[in-house]
Amino acid sequence: MKTPTSTRREALSIIAGGATLAFSPACLANSKRPLSKLRFLVASDTHLGYKNSTSAEKRWIQAAAELKLATGDLVLHLGDIVDGGREEQYEVYLREREKIGKPVYEIPGNHDPLDLFRKHIRKQVDVAVDHEWLKFVLVSNAHTDSHDGFITDAQLQWIESQCVAAKKQQQYVMLCLHVPVHSNRHPDRGWHVKPEHGQTKLYDIIERHKQQIVAMFHGHFHNGIRGWKDDDGIHEICLPAVLYNLDRGLEKQKAAGYNPLEFRPGYTKVTIDKGLMTLDYKPLGADVSINKKCEFDRDG
Numbered sequence: 001m002k003t004p005t006s007t008r009r010e011a012l013s014i015i016a017g018g019a020t021l022a023f024s025p026a027c028l029a030n031s032k033r034p035l036s037k038l039r040f041l042v043a044s045d046t047h048l049g050y051k052n053s054t055s056a057e058k059r060w061i062q063a064a065a066e067l068k069l070a071t072g073d074l075v076l077h078l079g080d081i082v083d084g085g086r087e088e089q090y091e092v093y094l095r096e097r098e099k100i101g102k103p104v105y106e107i108p109g110n111h112d113p114l115d116l117f118r119k120h121i122r123k124q125v126d127v128a129v130d131h132e133w134l135k136f137v138l139v140s141n142a143h144t145d146s147h148d149g150f151i152t153d154a155q156l157q158w159i160e161s162q163c164v165a166a167k168k169q170q171q172y173v174m175l176c177l178h179v180p181v182h183s184n185r186h187p188d189r190g191w192h193v194k195p196e197h198g199q200t201k202l203y204d205i206i207e208r209h210k211q212q213i214v215a216m217f218h219g220h221f222h223n224g225i226r227g228w229k230d231d232d233g234i235h236e237i238c239l240p241a242v243l244y245n246l247d248r249g250l251e252k253q254k255a256a257g258y259n260p261l262e263f264r265p266g267y268t269k270v271t272i273d274k275g276l277m278t279l280d281y282k283p284l285g286a287d288v289s290i291n292k293k294c295e296f297d298r299d300g
């Protein structure tokens with residue numbers, strides 16, 4: 001697994017029965033003040049009502065039960081709560097969400113019509129959530145009639161204002177958008193925010209504020225953990241889907257970026273401590289406590 005686009009060495013650990021990746025976001029390495037250890041959880045792509053069967057509901061029931069027990073202060077859901085805008089499924093989603101017993105913050109995906117998201121999830125769609133020293137900036141960038149992402153000028157302005165506010169508050173920013181911003185093509189899915197749909201302007205904002213921005217999180221890809229890091233960029237990472245994940249053979253085909261070989265349905269435990277961000281991919285129902293860990297260094 002070699003990524004020619006990155007200069008910084010990072011550790012990647014693979015655990016049999018899960019994938020754990022450790023990153024060192026540049027902005028945290030430069031932090032002048034000690035930052036408390038943060039732990040939170042990330043779910044994505046529950047697609048309730050998928051194929052009009054109860055399989056997605058069963059996965060979500062299991063995921064919610066595991067999220068309840070997992071250590072983490074809050075849960076992010078990175079979009080595609082229901083499948084194909086099935087309105088009655090928001091009730092199913094909320095019923096299990098209640099049981100998690102932690103704050104849950106969603107962003108809409110291309111399967112979540114905005115009017116339904118506003119009605120069932122949250123009136124204000126784009127929001128910033130402050131958690132200790134980290135500001136989650138949650139942005140709706142999906143349209144129901146496209147797999148690509150779109151960021152309006154008004155949203156770009158708002159994102160930049162959040163970066164400015166974070167700096168004033170001595171906070172860092174985690175950008176969360178359903179559709180990845182990073183360009184990608186076959187063997188990847190190819191879906192992203194095209195330059196004219198906000199990609200160029202968002203990268204300009206990231207360049208201006210990268211001393212505040214930890215990483216970008218996305219859903220949408222159903223490819224386990226699939227990420228990229230350009231030379232001067234931040235990590236842009238699609239996180240595992242709860243419903244299903246597919247192996248697209250990206251590592252075999254030497255696609256740019258990283259995609260550890262774990263594709264079971266699951267969620268992610270995120271820990272940020274002492275400048276290191278760890279993503280721990282938890283397959284649903286897997287007992288990872290008995291697995292052996294092997295580690296190796298890579299360019300990532």
Ligand SMILES: [Zn+2]
Nearest residue numbers: 080109110220
């Ligand atoms: Zn999607």
